[in-house]
Amino acid sequence: xxxxxxxxxxxxxxxxxxxxxxxxxxxxxxxxxxxxxxxxxxxxxxxxxxxxxxxxxxxxxxxxxxxxxxxxxxxxxxxxxxxxxxxxxxxxxxxxxxxxxxxxxxxxxxxxxxxxxxxxxxxxxxxxxxxxxxxxxx
Amino acid sequence: xxxxxxxxxxxxxxxxxxxxxxxxxxxxxxxxxxxxxxxxxxxxxxxxxxxxxxxxxxxxxxxxxxxxxxxxxxxxxxxxxxxxxxxxxxxxxxxxxxxxxxxxxxxxxxxxxxxxxxxxxxxxxxxxxxxxxxxxxxxxxxxxxxxxxxxxxxxxxxxxxxxxxxxxxxxxxxxxxxxxxxxxxxxxxxxxxxxxxxxxxxxxxxxxxxxxxxxxxxxxxxxxx
Numbered sequence: 001x002x003x004x005x006x007x008x009x010x011x012x013x014x015x016x017x018x019x020x021x022x023x024x025x026x027x028x029x030x031x032x033x034x035x036x037x038x039x040x041x042x043x044x045x046x047x048x049x050x051x052x053x054x055x056x057x058x059x060x061x062x063x064x065x066x067x068x069x070x071x072x073x074x075x076x077x078x079x080x081x082x083x084x085x086x087x088x089x090x091x092x093x094x095x096x097x098x099x100x101x102x103x104x105x106x107x108x109x110x111x112x113x114x115x116x117x118x119x120x121x122x123x124x125x126x127x128x129x130x131x132x133x134x135x136x137x138x
Numbered sequence: 139x140x141x142x143x144x145x146x147x148x149x150x151x152x153x154x155x156x157x158x159x160x161x162x163x164x165x166x167x168x169x170x171x172x173x174x175x176x177x178x179x180x181x182x183x184x185x186x187x188x189x190x191x192x193x194x195x196x197x198x199x200x201x202x203x204x205x206x207x208x209x210x211x212x213x214x215x216x217x218x219x220x221x222x223x224x225x226x227x228x229x230x231x232x233x234x235x236x237x238x239x240x241x242x243x244x245x246x247x248x249x250x251x252x253x254x255x256x257x258x259x260x261x262x263x264x265x266x267x268x269x270x271x272x273x274x275x276x277x278x279x280x281x282x283x284x285x286x287x288x289x290x291x292x293x294x295x296x297x298x299x300x301x302x303x304x305x306x307x308x309x310x311x312x313x314x315x316x317x318x319x320x321x322x323x324x325x326x327x328x329x330x331x332x333x334x335x336x337x338x339x340x341x342x343x344x345x346x347x348x349x350x351x352x353x354x355x356x357x358x359x360x361x362x363x
Contacts, residue, residue: 005245032154032156032157032160033160033164036157036160036161036164037164040164040165040167040168040169041168043165043168043169043241043244044168044169044172044244046244047244047245048172052175052179055205056205056206130145131147133145133148134144134145134148134238134241134242135142135143135144135145135238135242136142136143136144136145136146137141137142137143138141138142138143
């Protein structure tokens with residue numbers, strides 16, 4: 001069987017304490033249904049060419065950052081990030097829920113911008129995110 | 139050697155039945171619209187309008203499936219979509235590991251299958267090639283002419299194996315074998331090879347066993363393993 005060749009690798013910002021912010025968000029902040037929906041969304045985006053990253057799963061936010069979008073538990077969820085196209089990576093910076101125009105956490109967009117700047121200066125603050133992958137290599 | 143196993147974190151979460159149920163529902167809901175997009179792209183970028191027309195529905199329905207997911211699709215609608223792409227529809231109950239295999243294989247080949255018309259043509263073409271091979275091999279062998287190993291292997295891989303000629307017929311043929319493959323007449327070399335061959339090749343029809351050519355030819359002449 002020919003296995004899927006992922007086009008994109010998902011990365012996550014890691015704190016100075018070494019914790020992946022998206023892994024933490026998924027484990028601690030969101031409901032099970034949202035976690036599964038998030039992972040299904042990543043599964044599809046991982047094999048989708050860049051020009052087909054469109055709504056409903058993805059949208060540009062501003063010239064610097066974009067958002068992965070999914071809906072679960074009557075809540076819109078957003079994961080802000082940006083592409084490192086030269087290494088086929090999408091870097092996830094912060095996860096948030098959205099009600100109306102209010103994000104939770106409220107400072108999600110500012111946090112995303114700051115983290116992006118940090119990563120542009122030093123890429124050592126990212127790790128691969130593999131929570132969505134159904135299989136791993138043993 | 140590395141092998142693919144279920145992600146240990148996913149495996150642990152799957153022990154929760156609610157997680158499993160949501161996992162299946164969510165992935166069906168996402169992957170069917172994804173496959174619709176992949177199929178449309180593979181069919182000369184078929185537009186939503188064209189697909190709607192072929193599936194006897196409206197463009198807004200196609201758009202809704204692609205944007206909101208497949209959760210509310212019934213089997214009748216899925217059958218119409220399958221017919222629109224000229225592919226089969228498989229709806230069946232499966233164990234969870236098979237489902238995970240499916241989620242893990244989003245290759246273009248898996249997501250945009252060939253049309254049934256193309257598949258049937260290929261099967262038909264394959265069958266007639268097999269028939270032609272079956273008829274030509276014994277005649278070549280009986281004539282004492284050179285049999286090219288590549289031709290022979292092609293015949294074998296096409297399945298024209300079991301009913302071709304006899305051992306006697308083939309032993310008289312001069313068989314040109316590619317590098318690393320022993321001629322059936324070169325017994326001593328093949329025996330030496332057999333002792334030198336590492337165990338890991340023992341079941342490999344191309345590299346292992348008593349002698350590669352011998353094994354392959356025993357299939358040709360006798361239909362034996």
